[in-house]
Amino acid sequence: MTHGQGLRILVLDPDPTSGQQVAMTLDAAGLDPQACAFEGRALIEALKGYGPQLLWVRAELGSDALGRLLATLERQPQFAQVPIVLLCQDVREAAFVRHMKTGVVELLQLPFSPRLHVARLRLLPRELPERRGVLRASGTGRDLQGLLEHLIRAHRTGTLSVNDGAPNEGRAFFVKGVLQSAWFNGQQGPGALAAMGAFQQGTWQFSEGADGAGGLFEWDALSGAGEPDEPIFEPQAMLSAAPSGPPPPSAPRPAPAPAPAPTAPLPASYPQQVAATAPATEAGPDNSHTQVLFVDDDPALAKLFQAYFTKKGYPVDTAADGVEAMQKLLQRPFEIVIADLNMPRLDGWGLLRVLREDARTLETPVALFSCHDDYRESLRAVHAGAQAYYPKSLRMNALEVQVRELLEPRRRFERLVASGASVTVNLSSLGAQWVLRTLARQRITGRLDATDAWATFRLHFTSGQLTHAIARVENQTLDPQASLVAFLTGRGIEGSLAYGGESLPSSFGGQGTEDLLAYMTAHLNEVKKRARDQAQAGATALDVNPELYQLYASVGPPQYRAIAQLLCEVKLLPRDVMARLNCTPQDVAAVVNDLILRGVAWLRA
Secondary structure (H helix, E strand, O other): OOOOOOOEEEEEOOOHHHHHHHHHHHHHOOOEEEEEOOOOHHHHHHHHHHOOOEEEEEOOOOOHHHHHHHHHHHOOHHHOOOOEEEEEOOOOOHHHHOOOOOOEEEEEEOOOOHHHHHHHHHHHHHHHHHOOOEEEEEEOHHHHHHHHHHHHHOOOOEEEEEEOOOOOEEEEEEEOOEEEEEEEOOEEOHHHHHHHOOOOOEEEEEEEOHHHHHHHHHHHHHHOOOOOOOEOOOHHHHHHOOOOOOOOOOOOOOOOOOOOOOOOOOOOOOOOOOOOOOOOOOOOOOHHHOOEEEEOOOHHHHHHHHHHHHHOOOOEEEEOOHHHHHHHHHHOOOOEEEEEOOOOOOOHHHHHHHHHHOOOOOOOOEEEEEOOOOHHHHHHHHHOOOOEEEEOOOEHHHHHHHHHHHHHHHHHHHHHHHHOOOEEEEHHHHOHHHHHHHHHHOOOOEEEEEEOOOOEEEEEEEOOEEEEEEEEEOOEEEOHHHHHHHHHOOOOOEEEEEEOOOOOOOOOOOOOHHHHHHHHHHHHHHHHHHHHHHHHHOOOOEEEOHHHHHHHHHHOOHHHHHHHHHHHOOOOOHHHHHHHHOOOHHHHHHHHHHHHHOOOEEEOO
């Protein structure tokens, strides 16, 4: 990389006008910039034709836009290592970024400052070769949790080594922000990450680089990969010969942990994709409550899956494609859906999209699988809203273990609540609707206190029935129904459960939890439909609550802020927003829906 002068910089900004202005400023400073569309074929052509040495990107860490850009770069290996400078609102993770040599290497604070930011760009080419790509730090598990969230948001590849001085040591291996393996204090996979985030004091080191994936080979030895079990894609062999006798000895595993103690929740952004950690066992006490829906158009494979998982104690139903699967999901709930990517009528991607768009099914855990053993497909699946991606070459016993581990956070919550133990919970990770149903099923009397960046919540329960909900946003208190809407649609909500206490009269007309959730999800779907219809019609303006909008502008979803600003501040109509930002009606509808559900704005009649 050249030392500043003549540095080839590709400027990517969702706002073409803003991107051109930045490029003109950099050009006047003697750099060699070129502005380009943020996504699509134009971006690919610019990468190949221009050959940038650095990317200037206006986006927030963890945003969907940045995720799509990184996925595009991964498909162009010659540009996967090009350093990225982000111009963004949130620069709190700059301390992590400035140790890295590849990927996102700099966070610059909005608004664009020609003097300060150009000076920083001139220094960066000299500084990067001196960086080691290693971050060392010490502190509490909560401090480490901030780094874990950064590794996921920034799509880091590398090795994390942890020592809590107990003397427990552990490691975690990430590829493009996806956990591949981990072990710590006798726990493995996501449990190891949770344990890392719970220690009192320790030290850690993250070393970036593709060699971090080398831990996969060590993980294979620990997980017993290579045991003589049947691959999923050979159903006839599976049906004709069941495994006999114990598996051959494998490399020693870490000693099993004692009975689990409450641990810190995983980062909200952590994709629940895990590796197998133990051989499959016969039906355990939880399996009979785990309703599984297997979706594949191959009857032999569906029969194989149903036979194997039924033997393990799971109630299993099957569907031949996404259309049939959605019909069954709307008739009764399932604990997990495992769907093939390639199917007629509605494939796995389409099914996932429909599930996530419907408030009734958006919390259903989904695992996708296909014949392609490709981590890029895994990354795409996680970013699209799936909890896991499995190749069909995965062995059946390993698949069953991964299904159990995928659902373990929910099983653990159920065990803690049943025992009356103190519970701290990441509601966004478990699913707010699922938590309410679980408290109803276990007839809990108590209070759930929770918070996210938007509001603080308090929900009261009597014998499992939700009797009252209250949410406070800044100096405003929402009514019970609006509070429940905010709770069900919140992001990154964490809370704690207290047992007992006063019983309040019902603010919801005495409705049971299932009836109340059925009403609320229908309401959420209707709001979303109206927002989509109005965005496409492009003729309806919004009325805005100024106080709540100021809060939304600072803590609302970063990917929504540009559209929200044009709608709420500039007062543009949806069709004008689409023309200004070159976005789709669906993009505008998502923002309008979010503004309405949070009470920030409402559609003018």
